[in-house]
Every structure is written in structure tokens, then in C-alpha cells.
Amino acid sequence: MTIRLTRRHLLASGAAASTLALGLPLRAQAAPIKVAGIYTVPVEQQWVSRIHLAAVAAQEAGEIEYTYTENVSNTDYPRVMREYAEGGTQLILGEVFGVEQEAREVAMDYPDTAFLVGSSFKPDGSLENFGVFDNYIQDASYLTGIVAGAMSKTGNIGMVGGFPIPEVNRLMHAFMAGVKETRPDATFQISFIGSWFDPPKAKETAIAMVEGGADVLYAERFGVSDAAMEKGVLAIGNVIDTQADYPQTVVASALWDFGPTLAAALAKVKAGDFASDDYGIYSFMKEGGASLAPFGTFEGKIPAAALELIAAKQAAIMDGSFEVEIDDSEPSA
DSSP states (O other), X not given: OHHHHHXXXXXXXXXXXXXXXXXXXXXXXXXXXXXXXXXXXXXXXXXXXXXXXXXXXXXXXXXXXXXXXXXXXXXXXXXXXXXXXXXXXXXXXXXXXXXXXXXXXHHHXXXXXXXXXXXXXXXXXXXXXXXXXXXXXXXXXXXXXXXXXXXXXXXXXXXXXXXXXXXXXXXXXXXXXXXXXHOTTOEEEEEEOSOSSOHHHHHHHHHHHHHTTOSEEEESSTTHHHHHHHHTOEEEEEESOOTTTSTTTEEEEEEEOOHHHHHHHHHHHHHTOOOSOBGGGGGXXXXXXXXXXXXXXXXXXXXXXXXXXXXXXXXXXXXXXXXXXXXXXXXXX
């Protein structure tokens, strides 16, 4: 319970800082847009926390009126969607990876409500009020891989993910490609725990990888960094920056900022031209949706050659001369 409260407090305290990233005006608007979030996990879970934090920041900026429901089961998800739509919500946010078809059926019944949801599929042109997004932060994940390869002494990298779906797979592949830049002989242990929020299981899986020789762990799920700290190895964060909680463990993190995605959607809702678009582009590094977290306590500990490579690759990503490959296939060890 202490961990939940701490993370929830961090979400709240960090919202104001995200206001500038959203690009939203600080002055309250006359008619805030009514927005609702529907989440299948707690709002402190990495991925969902980014959506929630951006929405809280938009509310504090006076752009929206925001409410949310967390821990919604897939079977109950369509009902909650309908309740918010019936209540006059103008924009519904969420993640429908387990209820793709059902979510689209609900959206079809409420053409005047805009839906912007995390999805494994592209938008359906016949459903104009149903937009999709995803955390395309492969650019930042690739850069963290460069760090991991440079910091590993054994070349054995452990990777723990939730489910082998495109949203996870592409980040793992990008990370592995980055590792190969500085550690061409690297080997990988890869496992999926079959859950989006099961820290004990993720920790147990990661500990087994350390016992199998891994000295750097890719923490796609909560619990992995706990294993790394306990076993005295390093970890690479995903989506959020947890170095403050693991100052001697988390070397680098690929960060996702949902602010640009939400800002784009709100502008379209406000203008009355929300459409069935793919908002995934707003998660790219060059759009401001992804970044490499500060190295913090590891400043001065990462090899200079790796830092020079990161700077060069990041510059190339930003100017479009280099693109990190998007590979949605399931990675293998």
C-alpha cells in the first residue's frame, strides 16, 4: 500500500511540471472539454501513468474537466465506456488492447463522442470518432540499449516484458539493436509474465535471469528494478524515470510523454474535426513524445565513447537522417 500511495503522490506532484510539455495555455478556458480515462490497471502503472499525468496537467491548465476509472476488467470495459458517453463526455481516453472489437462497437453507437485509445490496430476509416495511439518510443529505447551494452560486463542482458504484443515488442527490438551497437556479442534472456501489473512475478522472473548470468536488466515491467537492486546488477527503465527510487541501479530510461498526443487530440475536439487518425506519430522523439532520461547518479560512469554515440544518433533521429527500425514481431533470445 505504501508503494501505491507514493507513486500516486508522485503522479500528482509531477502534473504541473508536465503542463509546459503539453504546450497548453496556463489560463483557464471558458468551456473545458470533458475528458474521461478508462484504465484496466492502476494509474501508477508505467504506461497508463503517462496518459493520466498528461490529463491531470491539462486539467490544471484549465483545458479539460478530467475524471477516470481504473482497474476496469476487459469484460466491464464496454459498459464503462457507455456510461461516460451517456454522461456527456466529449473525449474518452483508454487502452483497449483486450477489447478491440467491443470498443469499436461502443464508439459506433456514440458518433458525437471522440474516442482516443491505445490500440494494436490502425484506425478504421468508417469509424470517424475512433482514433488510436501507441507509445512509439523506440527511438529512446534504442539509445538506452547503447547504454546497456556499454555498461554490461558479461554481455548477458535480461529482458522482462508484460505481453509479446507490438507495443512491447518494438521497444525490446529497438533496445536490443542499441545494445548491439556497443556490445556486438551480447546475448539476451527474454521472458513475458502475462500481466501488465504483477511486480512480484516480474521480480521473480528477473532474479532467475540474474542467476542465469545477466548483469543488466531491461525493466519493461514494475518489479524488475527491485530484482536488480536486490541482486546488485543494473537496470534500464521504460516509459517513466524511476532512478530516484533506484539511484544505484537504474542507469538510463526511455521516457514517454503523452502530452503531445493529448494536445493534438484536444485541438481537434475543440475545432470540431476529430477524426479516425493514428496519433502514434506524436510519441516519436522528434515530435517530443519520447526522450532519454537524465543519467543522474550515473553521470561520469558511462563510457565516453557510448555518450558520443548517443549524441550522434540522437541528433540523426531528430533531423531525420536516421530512423530506428520499428519491428513489432515477438523477440526471441
